[in-house]
Amino acid sequence: MGKEKNMNHNYYMKIALEEAKKAYKEREVPIGCVLVIDNKIVAKAHNMKEVTGQAIYHAEVLAIKKACEKIGIWRLEGSYLYTTVEPCVMCSGAIIHSRVENVIYGTCDSKNGCHKSKIDLLTSNLFNHKVNVISGIMKEECEKILKDFFKEIREEKRKK
Amino acid sequence: MGKEKNMNHNYYMKIALEEAKKAYKEREVPIGCVLVIDNKIVAKAHNMKEVTGQAIYHAEVLAIKKACEKIGIWRLEGSYLYTTVEPCVMCSGAIIHSRVENVIYGTCDSKNGCHKSKIDLLTSNLFNHKVNVISGIMKEECEKILKDFFKEIREEKRKK
Numbered sequence: 001m002g003k004e005k006n007m008n009h010n011y012y013m014k015i016a017l018e019e020a021k022k023a024y025k026e027r028e029v030p031i032g033c034v035l036v037i038d039n040k041i042v043a044k045a046h047n048m049k050e051v052t053g054q055a056i057y058h059a060e061v062l063a064i065k066k067a068c069e070k071i072g073i074w075r076l077e078g079s080y081l082y083t084t085v086e087p088c089v090m091c092s093g094a095i096i097h098s099r100v101e102n103v104i105y106g107t108c109d110s111k112n113g114c115h116k117s118k119i120d121l122l123t124s125n126l127f128n129h130k131v132n133v134i135s136g137i138m139k140e141e142c143e144k145i146l147k148d149f150f151k152e153i154r155e156e157k158r159k160k
Numbered sequence: 161m162g163k164e165k166n167m168n169h170n171y172y173m174k175i176a177l178e179e180a181k182k183a184y185k186e187r188e189v190p191i192g193c194v195l196v197i198d199n200k201i202v203a204k205a206h207n208m209k210e211v212t213g214q215a216i217y218h219a220e221v222l223a224i225k226k227a228c229e230k231i232g233i234w235r236l237e238g239s240y241l242y243t244t245v246e247p248c249v250m251c252s253g254a255i256i257h258s259r260v261e262n263v264i265y266g267t268c269d270s271k272n273g274c275h276k277s278k279i280d281l282l283t284s285n286l287f288n289h290k291v292n293v294i295s296g297i298m299k300e301e302c303e304k305i306l307k308d309f310f311k312e313i314r315e316e317k318r319k320k
Contacts, residue, residue, distance in 0.1 A: 049234055050234075052228075053228055053229075053231075053232050053233045053234050054225065054228045054229070054234055055224060055228055055234035055235075055236070055254060055257045055258030055259075056216070056221060056224060056225055056228075056254050056257065056258070058257075061216060064215060064216060065214065065216055068212075068213055068214045068215055068216070069213075069214070071213075072213050073213045074209055074210075074213050074214055074215035075215075076215070088253060088257070089249065089252065089253035089256060089281060089286075089287065090250055090252075090253025090254050090256070090257050091253070092249065092250075092253070093248060093249035093250025093251070093252070093253050093254075094215060094216050094250050094253075096249060096250070097215045097216065097218075097248070097250055098215030098216070099215075111288065112287065118286050118287070119286060121249060126249075126278050126279055127249065127272065127278070128271065
């Protein structure tokens with residue numbers, strides 16, 4: 001992967017991080033996502049689980065939902081999904097079913113991650129679609145926003 | 161499990177099968193789902209992937225989405241999810257994230273199933289929620305509708 005490609009990854013991950021910041025402001029676990037096809041942003045989304053009361057409204061699922069809506073078909077061929085955090089089991093499933101070709105994520109999720117952490121669903125031979133995965137893009141920033149969020153939550157609980 | 165409980169399972173699975181029949185009529189892979197809390201049906205849904213162009217609109221995801229909408233929170237405590245077919249990776253993830261307590265399914269899915277077939281995600285120790293699973297309820301009926309559907313599709317393709 002050349003320098004130019006890396007710069008692209010950082011460019012889109014920064015936008016995913018902006019989405020994560022929106023989640024932070026809404027008191028949601030700050031995870032953001034951008035879906036790109038042909039170098040164009042097709043969908044942006046952030047975690048909206050608490051605010052909507054919807055178990056399925058993780059950033060990645062919402063981005064895939066929006067992208068399918070926009071394109072009109074469930075096959076997101078040639079797509080790049082940028083997410084600040086390693087996808088969970090549900091989001092990995094949504095990625096597989098929508099045939100997302102490339103997943104680029106920032107930091108790992110030791111409790112729920114389904115690439116490196118808990119299990120590998122994205123690049124395994126289990127299902128009929130395998131994803132190209134790049135991890136660690138803007139890792140520090142993607143990790144910091146999560147740490148800051150959980151620190152703030154803990155401090156608020158202590159004050160109560 | 162007593163006889164009475166078994167009869168309940170059959171009662172709700174029949175309704176899930178009615179949902180699967182709706183999918184069949186819409187030329188969707190015929191899978192249906194019913195979500196029950198306190199012996200009341202909270203949501204019914206069938207696979208709508210092709211008709212909506214939505215990769216995520218499997219029967220189980222739609223039932224969970226509707227149930228969360230109705231109840232107003234993402235925790236479906238004490239819930240029973242009846243589905244005609246063994247849940248896939250995405251639906252298993254949605255089941256785990258919404259804390260569905262019990263999954264009752266009809267027939268296995270050798271290509272995508274995430275309980276007995278490809279991998280066990282529902283009752284494993286991988287994540288922070290484990291599901292009670294009962295399989296094989298009205299197995300023959302749940303399998304037959306799928307076989308009929310795929311046979312019809314194959315025959316149509318042959319005629320072309």
